[in-house]
Amino acid sequence: MKKGIVMFAHNNRQIDYVKMAIISAKLAKKNLGVPVSLITDPSTVEWMRESNIFKVASEVFESIIITERPKDENTRVIFDGTEKVASPFKNANRNSVWDLTPYDRTLLIDTDYFVLSNNLNEYWNVDSDILIAESYNDIFGQERTGYLDRHVSETGIKMLWATTVMFTKNENTKVFFDLVEHIRQNYKQFADLFRFNSAIYRNDIAFSVARHIMYGYETDNDYSLPPVLSITDKDHLYDIDNDGNLVIMISPKLDGVYCAAKIGGNDLHVMNKQSILRNSEKLMGLA
């Protein structure tokens, strides 16, 4: 069974997702020892060539899979500490990973997820067709985590985090990803049924709903991937020290007042994308 990692990257004017993907892929290859493939679109590839990173990308990724750029576009406010900007993002084609992955067992991760340990290697042989991160784990503690980080709605189902997803390519997971696509296409209808906010399409919600339906509309205690340890986009990835630890400025109250912390050896979801790009050279050096 061939196993590997897959990432999606569709650049926009604000965020260079491909550059983040290269960093994330290098770290994942180093710490998990498996190949990584990239799913992207023609315009992003064109930009990769223009900015001379296509060669690096070709070396890092086992394969660069070019697909149609998703037509649907979400716009969301992203923070860079206290600064904020409205940014479009393309996340509507995650379900296509089932068709596009070159692997039998695939770990799908976000480009802002840094694999800094080999913990995820424990899950390749777990007897479960699909594993999704069971929860969001804020680096500062649960007091910064809201109810809607744990549930899709006040009365609704548990929220899973599609930041990390592992699946085996088979008929069962084909149904799962087809269902994710069905939910995406009928997002407002499912929002009525599951009472979530439909303003922005979220893969976390679509994956959570699909899994809930696949498990017979009940709470299951089946295997899942570990919680996604995260820093918010109101925190900063500030530096990488000489020992390879990430130096983070955490805003405990999300108000621009920070405390410093170091983290190393733990996988980390860095939601402040601009701070990743500011530290891209040093992060490349980590791998």
Added chain:
Amino acid sequence: MNFGYLIVVSDKETSNYARLAYALALSIKNTQREGYDKVALVINDKSRIESFTSTWVFDHVIEWDKETHWDGRSYMDELTPFDYTVCLDADMLFLRDYSHWVDYFVENCQLYVSNKSFTYRGEPVTNDYYRKCFTANELPNLYSFYTFFVKDSPFAKEFFKLQRAIMKNPIEFSNNFLEKYKPKVVGTDEAFAMAAKILDITDEIAYPLEFPRVVHLKGMIQNWPHPAETVSDHVGFYFDTKGKLKIGNYQQHDIVHYVEKDKVTLETINILEEIAWKKN
């Protein structure tokens, strides 16, 4: 084995406990294995069930009116016609076969009282909004809605005798054992908990088990981020023609203690009756 479920109700013009008991009995007949599906109804007035189409779902109907409202359950050990009994609240529905729980209790217990409940999402109830008295007075967290006992057990008799004394003398027992928080009414749950504490038998009658699993649909204990008077203000109840119940986005498989008495409508009864007729 002479096992059965016991439902004790006191019905009147302004309530519908007889109908709730009928729905529960139908759901027991529809879901439990033969030998585990006997139902005895204790009711203050037999005429309250005369209009029901399928009173055969009650294997025993016992007319008894010495106590009113829920106080009748205090006499469950004296009223039951079975050697082994599970006494249930009337406002519950069975949704799958739970006979294997009974096998365990018959083999291992003289008396077992539920000590946990679950939300409609399958989470353990941890909120003590309705149980401040239990927390403040360090009472064991007992629920009388599913109580197993052996009829001729001296151990069970002693327990029921004491809880009857508590129900008869609520002020005296409250003053002595509920000093830190006195409930408005000493109900069966409080009486059970006090009796277990006084006799120091909690570890014997309510030790941790994975069952019975009962979904308790009171509004404030559903782990929601907002207050809720009733569950149905916030999520739907969907009872289908196969007798399956979904609450909100969750398919229910455990016993559902629905609390809101108007949830069992004539339509619900008709569905349950039709399933019962087809099965039998």
